[in-house]
Amino acid sequence: MKTILITGTSSGYGLETARHFLARNWTVIATMRTPRMDILPASPNLRILPLDVTDTASIAAAIDAAGPIDALVNNAGIGVVGAFEATPMAHIRKIFEANTFGAMAMAQAVIPRMRARRSGVIVNVTSSVTLAPMPLAAAYTASKQAIEGFTGSLAHELAHFGIRAKLVEPGYAPTTRFTQNTSVKVEDLILEAYADFAAPIFAQFAKPALTTKETDVAEAVWAAVNDTTDTLRFPAGQDAVALFQAA
Template structure:
């Protein structure tokens, strides 16, 4: 029976992915900064661990407690929406620390055990903004684009050891807490000079033509985790699929 470790399981994609793999009979190690037994009660096949992907000691402790794993899903992320001009650079760095460097740190920490067994899968969750960059999300887009290139290169680098690297690219999911998991308010990142430009964009967010569900992402992670071909990218959700096909 295989074991998967998922980062960022307190809500959204991570939480749904944990449920999906449990339903498929896997052992699941669900991680989050502050474990919550109310949303993921530990069971025989589920362990809930504390993990801060921006902290090397936390990463080492979580992987040690998890024991051998077969799949790592780097899902933890921070969203930010606003004009780049008004986004404080400390917050830009915070976005990169979690979305980019956190993913890289988790990946680097798990490679030795995968290489020793000559097997393992690394699934990095990015975003459909890497397929079609959207305005008012420059820092977030950059942090995810970096992981796209990182994963593509890694796929070649690790194939020699029987390790697979995959990308899951979710579309827009209104039910996620995308821009609510940071300490900067959206209102503070839209200067008056950008108000007219931003208004129709936020209106489109409120009534999207196509949306991605958490289940779409969980199913894409499942496919990526079990894929034995050379496929690198797995768009998740009808909007992401449409963007991938148009690219």
Template sequence: MKTVMITGCSSGYGLETARHFLAQGWNVIATMRAPREDLLPRSEHLRVVALDVTDPKSIDAALGSSGRIDVLVNNAGIGVVGAFEATPMSYIRKVFDTNTFGVMAMTQAIVPLFREQKAGVLVNVTSSVTLAPMPLAAAYTASKMAIEGFTGSLAHELAAFNIRVKLVEPGYAPTTRFGANTELDISDLIPPAYQPFAQPIFEGFAKPALTTKESDVAEAVWAAANDLSDRLRFPAGPDAVALAMAG
């Protein structure tokens, strides 16, 4: 029986992905900064583990207690919508600490284990903003773009060790609480000069033509984790698929 470790399982895509792998009969290590076992069905195949991807000691503790891991899904992420000029640099650094450096730190920690096992799959979850950058999300887009390049390079670098590297690119999910895990008030990030520009964008967010379900992402992660080809990118959700085909 294979084992998957998934970061950021307290809500959204990570939580649904953990449920999906459990339903397929895998051992699941669901990680969260503040563990809550009540979020997932009780199962002998489930472990809920504390993990903060920005804390090296937390990463070492989580991996050190986990045994063999066949797949790592780097899903944990934060973001916020707002004008770039109004977004504090302290928060931009926080976004990169989680979305970019957190993914790199988890990857650097897991690769030696995969090499020793002579097998492993790394799945990095980015966003459809890497397919078509959207306004009012410049820092978030930059953090995810960095992971796209990082992952593409690693796919070549690690292939010799039988380590497969994949990207899952979710589209827009209205259920995503962008910024709910931050200390920022989105209203503070839209200065008066930007309001005429921002209003139709937010109206579009409220009534998108195509959206992504959490199950779309879970299924894409599952497909990526089990794909034996050299395919790198897995758009998730009809909007992300449409953007990938148009690009």
């Protein structure tokens, strides 16, 4: 039986991905900053561990408790929507700590163990904004673009050891609490000078032509984890697939 560790499983894509792998008889290590025991079906194949990807000690404790893992899914992260000039640098640093450095730290923690076993896969969840950057998300886009380059390089670096690195690129999902972990309110980041520009964009967010379901992302992660070719990118959702094909 194979084991997968997923970060950010308290809601959204991470939670659905945990359900997806549990249903397919994997051992799932579901991690979140504040563990909740009631959000996943009871199973002897499930373990729920505390993990804050921005905390080195928390990462080390989770990896030690997890034991050997076959797949790591870096899903945890935060988002922000707003004018870049109004976004405090302190918050931009928090975005990079969670979305970029957190994923890198998790990868660095598991690579030695995977290398010793000469097998494993690291899946980094980014976003379709890396395929077509959208306005009012400059800092978020930058944090995810960094992971795209990181993963591409890592795939080459680790292939020699039998370790694969993959990207899952979800599209826009209005049901996902995109800014759930942010401490900055969206309205504080839209300056009056941007109001006319932002209004139609937010209207489009509310009624997108195509959307991504949480199950789309879980299925893309499943495909990425089980892929043994040199395919790097796995777009998830109709909109992401359309952007990927047009790129």
